[in-house]
Structures are given as C-alpha cells and as structure tokens.
Amino acid sequence: MSTPRRSTPHTGTRASRTGATRTPGTSSRGTSFSETMLGTVRLDGEDRSRPIRLDLCVTADHVLRPLGTTEAHASGRVRIAGLADDPAAAGELEISPLARRRIRYRLSFTADGRRLTLDGWKSVNPRRPVKSMTVLPFTLHEDGAPVGEGTLRFPVATGLLPFLAGFRFPRTADGGGLMAPRWRGEPGRTEVWYTTVTDPATGTGLWLHHELTAPADGSEPYAHGWAAVFPKDEPVRHARFGPEKWAGGEHGFSADGISAVPGRLTGSAGELRWDLTEQAADTPLFTFPRWSWRRPLLPAAQILPAARASYGGTVSYGSTTLQLAGAPGASARIYGHGNAHRWAWLHADLGGGDVLEIVTAVSRRPGLRRLPPLVFLRLRRAGRTWPRRAERSAVGWGGLGRFRSQIGLPTWTVTGRAGLRRIRVEVTQPDERTLALGYTDPDGAQAVCRNSERADAHVLLERWWGGWRTEREWHLDGTAHAEVGTR
The missing domain is CATH 2.40.160 (Porin)
Structure with missing residues (x-):
C-alpha cells in the first residue's frame, strides 16, 4: 500500500x-x-x-x-x-x-x-x-x-x-455538576450513584452501586453499596461494602476508599477491585421531568449526567483482570424517599450514538399504589430525544395509558405512542444472568431487585405513513442493562 x-x-x-x-x-x-x-x-x-x-x-x-x-x-x-x-x-x-x-x-x-x-x-x-x-x-x-x-x-x-x-x-448542562450530592440533611431520603458497563472484548457486564441512606427515624446517615460482575461464561459475582458513616462529598460519592466522582470510579469490595476512568460521550439525559431533579416533589427522580459514556481501566475479581478500553456504559443518579412498590429499569446502548433509557414503576404512596405502572421512556437518536418531554410517556396528552408496561420475569415489556411514532420494547433477563439483592428503604421497608448487566432486548420503533411502518429495529444480545424490583 x-x-x-x-x-x-x-x-x-x-x-x-x-x-x-x-x-x-x-x-x-x-x-x-x-x-x-x-x-x-x-x-x-x-x-x-x-x-x-x-x-x-x-x-x-x-x-x-x-x-x-x-x-x-x-x-x-x-x-x-x-x-x-x-x-x-x-x-x-x-x-x-x-x-x-x-x-x-x-x-x-x-x-x-x-x-x-x-x-x-x-x-x-x-x-x-x-x-x-x-x-x-x-x-x-x-x-x-x-x-x-x-x-x-x-x-x-x-x-x-x-x-x-x-x-x-x-x-x-454540566454533567459533572449533576454528580454532586443532593442530600441536605433531611431524614427519610436515599441517594444513589450507579454505573453499568459492558466490556466489548469479553462481553462481561459490570454494576457499581453507591448509596447514601438517611433513615426516616433521624438516626445517623450511612454510606454503603456493592459491586458485581456478570462474566459471559461464568456465574455472577458480587460483594457489598459498608455500611460506613457518611462523611459528605463535594463532587460525588466518597466513603472508605470507594469513590464515584466525575471522570473516575475506584474502590474494592470482597474479591472485586476496580479503577476506571469515565469519559462522557453525550449530553445529560433527564429520564424524569427536568424540574423533578431541581425540585424533589416526586417520590424519586432519576437522571443520567451523560446519556452515554466510555470507560477504561481495570476490573479484577478472583484471578481475572479485565482491561477495559472504550467500554460503553453510563452512570446514573437517583434521589428520593426510597424505592418504588415495584419497578423495572433498562439502559440500552443501541449503537451509533443511539440510547434508550426506561424507568417504569408503581409508587408506594397511598392511592398511587393502585395505579398501573407509570412509564418514563427516553429514546435519544442522532442527538434528539423522543418523546420531547419526559411527562409525555408518563401521562400522555389525553391522560394515563399512552405508554404501558408489563413488569415480570424473565421478560417484561413496554409499549407506547407519541406523535407519529410508537415503540415496543421487550426485555429478557435470563435467570443465570440475573443477580438478586436486597434493598432497605429509609423507613426500614425491604425490597428485592433482580439485576442483569447481560440482559437481552428487542426494540421496535415504528412511524405512521398512512399505516405503521418499521423505522428502526434493534436486537441486543447480552448487552442490555436491566432490573426488576418487587416487594
């Protein structure tokens, strides 16, 4: 040549x-x-x-x-x-x-x-x-x-x-600023920093969960969390860290040698060790309405400081060390009063800069618990986010029901329509690729989440052209990040 x-x-x-x-x-x-x-x-x-x-x-x-x-x-x-x-x-x-x-x-x-x-x-x-x-x-x-x-x-x-x-x-917006703690001393609050990654070289999924819990009875707040790896041909491995006294943090989560701050994630738990750099690959994505993060009026709100990010560095467990380079994933934030009555979550990097984020949940609050799951769905394609407003998928313009979810395992679904487009999402979490972990809310109530960082997903996006025609279709085989929570 x-x-x-x-x-x-x-x-x-x-x-x-x-x-x-x-x-x-x-x-x-x-x-x-x-x-x-x-x-x-x-x-x-x-x-x-x-x-x-x-x-x-x-x-x-x-x-x-x-x-x-x-x-x-x-x-x-x-x-x-x-x-x-x-x-x-x-x-x-x-x-x-x-x-x-x-x-x-x-x-x-x-x-x-x-x-x-x-x-x-x-x-x-x-x-x-x-x-x-x-x-x-x-x-x-x-x-x-x-x-x-x-x-x-x-x-x-x-x-x-x-x-x-x-x-x-x-x-x-400044995604790094969105990593700063929201908690200001109120009892009965929980705040979460979590990161999910797929290693493109091995197919291994990674889940890092960092949490601040301020008990509802006014007792001392504490920091805790866990790390989990989902190897392609091995059992899921995980380890918890904490609880430790919350010492506060200016830029993100930091407790007992474990940190999640803009651009860097480090720590160890049990046999797991990680030292990762994080580079934002997109602008922030507000899964819930933008105002709900600024004004915590809802039971909880979730955001992504960057809709997509890439990760490099090392992750070790047992005798295995992964060398990550350009690994796709994302970090997200949750702030609220605790976990929902039941919920499902999906983060799907669709390739080519496209990404889909879904949170569907039933609130624990009296009255709201009787409603079907609300759906917050955000699809970002070519720099544009659909639906344009996060409220659209939750309440539509004509009331509840434009977007619906069926929460279950091993498969759960979300369907909905906004404007001239409609979508169907089917997520499958095989049992052998799913990890069950317990959550404790600030009021002491218990919940169980079942998480898979190697889930499958089928996404069908259609557009009305005098009839419904396929606009895009994605199949994710073991690269979707998903979770179902129950009580």
Whole structure:
C-alpha cells in the first residue's frame, strides 16, 4: 500500500485544545452530527485489501469553532469484511480545520477478538478543500504497534446532504455538576450513584452501586453499596461494602476508599477491585421531568449526567483482570424517599450514538399504589430525544395509558405512542444472568431487585405513513442493562 505510516502529531496542551471552560451548572449549546465513511484496509501479512465502513455519531460539549480546535467524542459502528462488526466503537476527534489544518480520528474497536485502534487524520489543504476534507488515511494499531493501513472516503454525492441536515446544536448542562450530592440533611431520603458497563472484548457486564441512606427515624446517615460482575461464561459475582458513616462529598460519592466522582470510579469490595476512568460521550439525559431533579416533589427522580459514556481501566475479581478500553456504559443518579412498590429499569446502548433509557414503576404512596405502572421512556437518536418531554410517556396528552408496561420475569415489556411514532420494547433477563439483592428503604421497608448487566432486548420503533411502518429495529444480545424490583 502506498499510504505511508504516520507518526503521532504534536497535539499541544489540554488547555490549548479545549479552550475556555464553563462554570459548573451553566447551560450552553453543544454540537452533534453523524458521519459515514467507506474505504479499504490492508492488514500486515495479508495480500489483499478488505472493505471497511465507519458509521459514527460525533458529539462536542460546545458549538464547533471553525477558527479554533474542538475536541469531540465519537462512537458508532466499525465494519471490516470478514474481520470486524463492532457497534460499540468509541474514541475521539480533534476538529481543527484552520488552526492546525487537520481533523484527527482515534477509534478503538474489537476485531476477531483483538482490540485495535484506528488512528488517522484528514490533512486540510485550502488548494484542494473537497479532497482533503473527505479523504482519511489511517493506520491500525494493536497494543501500540502498527498492524495495518487503509484509506476512508466520505461519499460526497450521496452523503453530503444527510450529513449537513444531521447537524444539531442541543442545549447542554454540566454533567459533572449533576454528580454532586443532593442530600441536605433531611431524614427519610436515599441517594444513589450507579454505573453499568459492558466490556466489548469479553462481553462481561459490570454494576457499581453507591448509596447514601438517611433513615426516616433521624438516626445517623450511612454510606454503603456493592459491586458485581456478570462474566459471559461464568456465574455472577458480587460483594457489598459498608455500611460506613457518611462523611459528605463535594463532587460525588466518597466513603472508605470507594469513590464515584466525575471522570473516575475506584474502590474494592470482597474479591472485586476496580479503577476506571469515565469519559462522557453525550449530553445529560433527564429520564424524569427536568424540574423533578431541581425540585424533589416526586417520590424519586432519576437522571443520567451523560446519556452515554466510555470507560477504561481495570476490573479484577478472583484471578481475572479485565482491561477495559472504550467500554460503553453510563452512570446514573437517583434521589428520593426510597424505592418504588415495584419497578423495572433498562439502559440500552443501541449503537451509533443511539440510547434508550426506561424507568417504569408503581409508587408506594397511598392511592398511587393502585395505579398501573407509570412509564418514563427516553429514546435519544442522532442527538434528539423522543418523546420531547419526559411527562409525555408518563401521562400522555389525553391522560394515563399512552405508554404501558408489563413488569415480570424473565421478560417484561413496554409499549407506547407519541406523535407519529410508537415503540415496543421487550426485555429478557435470563435467570443465570440475573443477580438478586436486597434493598432497605429509609423507613426500614425491604425490597428485592433482580439485576442483569447481560440482559437481552428487542426494540421496535415504528412511524405512521398512512399505516405503521418499521423505522428502526434493534436486537441486543447480552448487552442490555436491566432490573426488576418487587416487594
């Protein structure tokens, strides 16, 4: 292949790349767009090139700066004929068409059990703007060593209009600020920080649960939680930590050597050890109405500081150590008076930047307990969230019942309609991939959750075109994160 191997360019300091920072808690506009590129790649030792395709969703936490440099997160699907089809590829883009005259791509993905990194950049040339902005020479690396070369091209004739039409500038919030504790000393409250991850290399699921409980009788608040791993071909393993006296935390959960703060999760429990970095890959997602997080009027509220995130680092259990790189997942927050009477939850990374979050529950409050489960469903596609308002899935415009759930095990379902779209979600939690754990509410009541970080999910999205037609369909085999809680 004629394309020369490239050395890594100097990227400067972090401060010069990211520019001015925002004040925590403020809002601004971000940028998101989708991009498809096609080309070929040749691996070392092979005498032929293989077709390759990238379908990416790119997000930045501010509006692109044409005269400056913007760092963005990229996620999506990498396909190499006969070698790879990874819908959980993740990495970064450095977008600097004028300041540095390049657009650099770094993406990690799994190919035939190997963890590879695609590293390349478009060299922007004002004399040849179209060619230089649409041709991406790249090198494949494995463990830092080059193992192949290739070239990707943006299909201008068929891709330019969808590419331009797909640009979005969503309002963003400081996801790191959403990790800060909400509790202000009131009795009868519980606050949760939890993280769920799928290791793309092994298929192992990970669940980290950190909880502050302030008993209703006014006794001392305490911190506790657990960690669990869901290996693909082994039994689920878990261990609890705490209870410990709650010492407070400025940025997140911190107790007895265990922490969950913006960008980092560390700790140990029993035979489990973890040290992970977390990189937000999307803007915050408010599963419940946004006002319910600011004003805790509902029995509880849940949010995701970032709808998607990628994780790197190590997770150890027994004699096994997992090396995570670009692992998809998310951290979430719960604040309220305790657990529901019964509930179900789903987090599904659908690939290509799409994500689905569902919480369906029956309240413990008198009167509300007699109602069918309320459904809070948020589907984010191409930077847009459907339904537009979280209240829509819970109460609809014509009263209760537009979205319905059937909570049970091993399978539970959610169906609903908003506007010209309707959705059906079926989640399956096989018994051998499900862990049962007890919860204690601030008032001392008990509940049992059954969690699986290797659940299956089928999602069917339809649109009305004079009749219902399939718009998108997703099948998740062991990569959905789900839970059912009962009393």
